[in-house]
Amino acid sequence: MTGKSKFLLSAFILVIVFILVYLGVNFTSNLGKTKSQVTAEDAGKQLNKLYSNLSVTTETPVKGQIDINPADIGETLPDISKFPITVNNTTNQFVEIFSSTEKSGTGMDSWLADVATEFNKANIEVNGKPASVKIRNIASGTAADYIKSGKYIPDAYTPSNELWGEMVKASGVKTQLVSKRLVGNVPGIVITKAKNDALVASYGSVNVKTVTEAIANNEFSMGYTDPFASSTGLNFLITALNTFDSSNILSDKAVQGFEKFQANVPFLASTTMQMRDAAKSGMLDGFVLEYQTYLNTADLKSGYVFTPFGIRHDSPLYALGDLPKEKLDVIQKFAEFVTQDKYQKMAHEKGFNELNDYKSELAVVDGGLLSSAQKIWKEKKNGSKPIAAVFVTDVSGSMAGEPINRLKESLLKGQKYLGKDNSIGLVSYSNDVTINLPIKKYDTTQQSMFVGAVNSLQADGGTATFDAIIVALKMLQDEKAVNPSMKPMIFVLSDGDTNRGYSLKDIKDLVATYKVPIYTIGYNADIQALQSISSINEAASINADTDDVVYKIANLFNVQM
DSSP: OOOOHHHHHHHHHHHHHHHHHHHHHHHHTTTTOOHHHHHHHHHHHHHHHHHHSSOOEEOOOOOOOOOOOOOOOHHHHOOOOGEEEEEEESSSSSEEEEEEEHHHHHGGHHHHHHHHHHHTTTTOOOEEEEEEEOOOEOOOHHHHHHHHOOOOOOOSSSSSHHHHHHHHHTTOOOEEESSOOOOOOOOOEEEEEHHHHHHHHHHHHOOHHHHHHHHTTTTOOOEOOOOOOHHHHHHHHHHHHHHOTOOOTTHHHHHHHHHHHHHHEEEEESSHHHHHHHTTTOOOOOEEHHHHHHHTHHHHHHHHHEOOSSSOOOOOOEESOOOOOHEEEEEEEHHHTTTTTTHHHHHHHHOOSOTTTOOOOOOOOOOHHHHHHHHHHHHHHTOOEEEEEEEEEEEEGGTTTTTHHHHHHHHHHHHHGSSSSSSEEEEESSSSSEEEEHHHHHHHHHHHHHHHHHOOOOOOOOOOHHHHHHHHHHHHHHHHOTTTTTTEEEEEEEEOOSSSSOHHHHHHHHHHHHHEEEHHHSSSOOOOHHHHHHGGGGEEEEOOOSHHHHHHHHHHHHHHO
């Protein structure tokens, strides 16, 4: 063999040895590690690489003047005209009725609106004068907020269940129950058929007690809606507390049981629609819903089992305030009118008046206790896991003027609903990214720094949305290294129009790997672009181009923070 051949052979052998050593090191470096550990390490490397390419500035926080007064939901409520009148009065003698959305909307949700239209055509007289009704379509919890705050009180109120009536009564508003039932409905847990069969095999039956046990044992993944806004969510909260202590839903035993249960609840939704979207993704084994909606949704009927729980949703009717006798008489006439067989059959065709054999599992709870239960939920909903959230604010040139002003108002009013045990940070972005406020616990000092940082925001330059999300992710991962038990989340406030830096494609897999929910709030926004960000991990996306944005954001922060 020639010298040249020996050299080539030696070089070839060295290359082979190098490749084998390289592969061996990489292979053995992952021995003993779970797939999730390996994925997390890879994600960390990718995050660091993306972050290293960014220009990030850290500002010195400046304190702002905080408002020490407690949160006032009335301040955030928009003008009542935001909520549509679905039936107008046809006479001068009339009553206005707030009605829950499942019966005063359109299509299969139009039953009460249809009956009210018939009432107005019936030429019914009260004290010799023709009478009519005006129906306003508004969710039960939102309606209760208007009434309790005194911002707008209608003549009458028909929420989904009696719980809201009790809360209105406890707030000091004069409340008279005119009818316990206008139409029948039932709340329930809808569970995939496979999981329902598994629960029956393990626990013998499916009810709230066995479901809460299964969730506490990490055997069942379920979501439910905001008990400050949702009738079904509020009903589920008090039913769950009741399963832990039926003698006192506020006892230490009930609260401790609820906290253990809540630690394994993966999803709290602001709306039923958001929750259903999460269920479609396969994230949830079950969620809460009213039977009328379940019955009218083909994919739910075919793939899920409905199990009723709690207090019935029979749409009670209340008269509110010191009404003259004429108005009380109109309300009574209307209550009698809707209970006629003709209109109850119409309700049946729209999915109501089913499961009439179901009896409420517990008595209606006093309004004061309900408010206390909501406070417990706010304090304990995250179990023992504190939240760390980064607010990512768009300060590009396209946000100048009204959008940036609305963004600041949203944050300054919404921050009162942030839990004090949580930690928050603030990032702003235009051409580049600025860390305006590093993550720290949301005590009075941090609250003051947050207010100061928000007030200092100014709009100018391009829009590097995904660069800012990378910075927020890096801040959260650094925080998680110090506080492993914390639950991370991101809130992006933007017009959605990215024109610089990374793209959604560049970061999508990384966000999915870290499972950090990204809630988006759009101002004059490309809502679809923002929804595509939120949909990665089933977070909510809010359109802020409406009068009720501050109220929506306050509710979002209340639920998630």
